[in-house]
Amino acid sequence: MDEDQKYMQAAIDEAKLGLSEGGIPIGAVLVRDGVIISRGHNRRVQDDDPLMHAEINCLRNAGRIGRYGDTVLYSTLMPCYLCAGAVVQFGIPKVVMGESANFAGAEDFLREKGVEVVNLSLPELKKMMAEYIESHADIWNEDIGTL
């Protein structure tokens, strides 16, 4: 298993943890120097918090680390503008995502701002997210602001 897949597996574990809690199955981890320094998952439903996307939760859980220039953010799904905005503002240079088939997100914005974007395009994640969106359309549309 290569490095990207290893860290993505940790993000997938977070997504599944979120799903088991009744939440939206999106997970993220933040990696520095080959070490996962923070984990998080979408907690909109669990915390009734519209801002608690997986990447935001992960960055929040990292605490006040100050500098992000040597970190990589892994997310099971293409980040939206909120999460991409956090990446750009804090200067995270690289984002690795599990898939973008279910959500185009803010890929253009990330690339335009010089962020390296890697899409692993994992069938397992495409299937999990597609099933969730089909069975929970309202919560999903609420999460991305398209209700």
Place this chain on the structure above:
Amino acid sequence: MDEDQKYMQAAIDEAKLGLSEGGIPIGAVLVRDGVIISRGHNRRVQDDDPLMHAEINCLRNAGRIGRYGDTVLYSTLMPCYLCAGAVVQFGIPKVVMGESANFAGAEDFLREKGVEVVNLSLPELKKMMAEYIESHADIWNEDIGTL
């Protein structure tokens, strides 16, 4: 006092509340149909939470309101990419800010995405923020990801 000034005063009150707590003096309110439905201020220092910018805190405090198409976000300072990303993702059509002299923020991004941007350019806020940045450069640079 016109409407914009009235709501901005509520955001200024939030900024001053944050300052009195030892935090970064940035405040925000969310308005719908002429009513302030949520208030917030930067809580990075108070909560040790790097994501808790004023606009994020305000949107979080609003709870799961679902639709944002008829809201206006007031912030004492030009939103950064994180907060502008939230505005764009959730479809908030208008942002009114107190000033942008101390921080250029993500004005271009907001306008590019079709968000109406109004800058009240208030001397009181320029002075308050300039004094804070001068006396707390490290915290400020941490807040905007430029440590």
